Amino acid sequence: MQFLTSLVLLALSCPGLAAVVPDAVKTVTLDIINAPVAPDGFTRSGVLANGTFPGPIITATKGQTLVVHVNNRLTDNTMRLSTSIDFDGVFIDTPNIYNEGSPFVTTCPFGPGASYTYTLPLGTQTGTFWYHSQLSMQYADGLRAPLIIYDPADPQAHLYDVDDETTIWTVADWWHNSSIPGFASYLATQIIPVADAGLFNGRGRFNGGPLTAYDVVPVTTGKRYRFRIINMSARSDFMVSVDNHTLTIIEADGEATVPHTVSQLDILAGQRYSVVLTANQPRANYWINTILGGGNPARNLNLNVTLGRGILRYAGAPNAEPTTPMTNGPGTNILVEGDLRPLIPSPPPPIDFNLTFVTSMTANASSPSGFNTQWNINNISYVSPVVPTLVKILQDGAAAKFNTTENTFVFPANKTIQVTFPPSTEDELHPFHLHGNNFWLIKSNSSAENNINPIRRDVAGAGSGGTTVRFTTDKPGPWFFHCHIFWHFNVGLGSVIAGGLDETKAEVHPTDAWDALCPAYNALPEGEKR
The missing domain is CATH 2.60.40.420 (Cupredoxins -  blue copper proteins)
Incomplete structure (x- = not known):
């Protein structure tokens, strides 16, 4: 907010600058509808934001609060009728984690005829992001689009002349x-x-x-x-x-x-x-x-x-x-x-906890999900819980209990976690994505370890060469960490990193609108939950 306050004071003292000061709040409305779409010339029904594929570009400016009103207007029961929106790569602070959009981790989806408003204070974050449905495979049907946060004082602006939609x-x-x-x-x-x-x-x-x-x-x-x-x-x-x-x-x-x-x-x-x-x-x-x-x-x-x-x-x-x-x-x-090297050096901190994630696929499995195909992390296939992870934490704090199939790893707040994906014989490169945070990429699949000046990002491939990432639990709460090949993710290739459960319970105070999501979702007919 200090950044916005300074801009407003500057504008008041220099009226000619008022036009360039962004509003403190950027409001966007997305109507999620079924409509015909033919991006390659073949017409089919899609799940579309405001009737387009890709959906409308959302743009914001550093320091703004982004408010996204989402209205579920879906009617085509050959596709999923509920929805939930994730803002990929956008940092979420702990008190606002209930607006993070991960079904059955931080929220419940909402059904046809319902609406939800996501409020996202952007703070100092800038860069290139996107938004998409996080529910099942729904974004493959079209619900995906760019989200850009511009920096009026971009330190790299001298490198380019044009940067717009x-x-x-x-x-x-x-x-x-x-x-x-x-x-x-x-x-x-x-x-x-x-x-x-x-x-x-x-x-x-x-x-x-x-x-x-x-x-x-x-x-x-x-x-x-x-x-x-x-x-x-x-x-x-x-x-x-x-x-x-x-x-x-x-x-x-x-x-x-x-x-x-x-x-x-x-x-x-x-x-x-x-x-x-x-x-x-x-x-x-x-x-x-x-x-x-x-x-x-x-x-x-x-x-x-x-x-x-x-x-x-x-x-x-x-x-x-x-x-x-x-x-x-x-x-x-x-x-x-x-x-790649970071423009602003950010050496990774020392490690407090080590994890090893071994990925594997089991065919013709009899999994708790009922799927005949499943992907696993350390021989566990993630299955969404009935009661979202955040709901359990807000009820019980550090005493919260998670089923084995929730694949939830619990750590104290403000610790450094390193996750190593050993070299794999699979013919796959799994793009693992950490929600609400990013990580230091200590070892990229094809490179040597870099403990001095690795880049930070939120998606990195784990495959035959082995990959290592490091992150902190300085933002308590449950955060999805999963493969972004959604076919794999939806048959188990996911986990939850949960840091500081008591801190989460103390800091998170959801709105009545969020509290109403799970009862409303649970009351839907089975055909509308899909």
């Missing part, structure tokens, strides 16, 4: 079937349904489909652009590059990095990067290559991994597609995540 890039996987039959197929076969298409800024093509227009990103010769790249996939990673141009990374998951130039980067589900691109090539059209990875295209003949792409168009260039071939990108000078 036209410079936000999203990549996403897309299915022609809704998530409910897709999930049923996964449970029956242990094979995640392969996406029908990859999308760039909500557009793409599939084999044999219509020649839908690719999204065009306009640039002007000589200008430098901050492109904010968000992977909103439910499964897939994307290799991103732009023909004839380099990309200078200056942010990873909301944290500023020392500028690091590459030709190509791999972005996992849930991750975000800001890159600076200088428009210094001949006036023409250039392919923005966003090559989908995840699943064997032979299992879905609709998928052509090269058809989810965009066009970088210089001012004065023809209104046409590039004449050069569609490629997978340069294949050289690819980002090594472990080479």
Whole structure:
């Protein structure tokens, strides 16, 4: 609030500046509806915020409080009718944890005809984020969109000339079937349904489909652009590059990095990067290559991994597609995540507690969830409790009891936890995401340990090379820590990090609206809880 107060006083003393002072509160309304959508030319019903895919971009300014009114207007019972919204990467302070949006951890979902208002004081946080449904597989049906927090005094502003809604890039996987039959197929076969298409800024093509227009990103010769790249996939990673141009990374998951130039980067589900691109090539059209990875295209003949792409168009260039071939990108000078360094040094603190997370998949299992397919952490498959984790903590504090299948790890407040994912023989790279916080990336999957100046981020891949992250419990409360391949997460690849249970009970005082969520959800007919 001190930042906002200073701006207001400055504006009062200099009336000409009043127009640039942001309101202390930014209010947004999202109507969650079912509507037809055809991002790749195939029309299906989707779950959409304000009727669009991606949903409306939410923008805010450092220091504001973001107030998001969400109205559930869903009617299509072939998809989930309840919902709950997560604001991925946005820090949540302990007293406000009940607005965090994680079903059955910090809240309950809300059904059709109901509404909920999320109040999110943004504090000093800035960067590139996104919001999506956190309920089951619902965001695969379309409920996902960017969220950007701008910094009026960005210390890296001298590196770019343009940073606005036209410079936000999203990549996403897309299915022609809704998530409910897709999930049923996964449970029956242990094979995640392969996406029908990859999308760039909500557009793409599939084999044999219509020649839908690719999204065009306009640039002007000589200008430098901050492109904010968000992977909103439910499964897939994307290799991103732009023909004839380099990309200078200056942010990873909301944290500023020392500028690091590459030709190509791999972005996992849930991750975000800001890159600076200088428009210094001949006036023409250039392919923005966003090559989908995840699943064997032979299992879905609709998928052509090269058809989810965009066009970088210089001012004065023809209104046409590039004449050069569609490629997978340069294949050289690819980002090594472990080479990134924080712009502002933040050495990781000494370790108080060590955890080891061994991930595994069990086929044809008889799990407490009833699923025939399950993913495990240390041989435990996460199952959502009936009573949310936060409700238990507010009732009982440190005496709260959790079922084994809640996979909840309890620590004192203000301690440092290190989680190690040993090298795995699985043919998967699991993008693990920590809610409401971020972590020091001590060891990236492909790099050596860095205990001196690792980057901080909130999504990192755990796979064959082994990964280590470190974080603190300085914000007491229960926080999801799960794989952002939502197919895996929804069959058990999740956990809860719960710090300072007595502190949580003492500091958290939810609103009446939050208190009413679980009774209302529990009273819904079974068909509306889905």
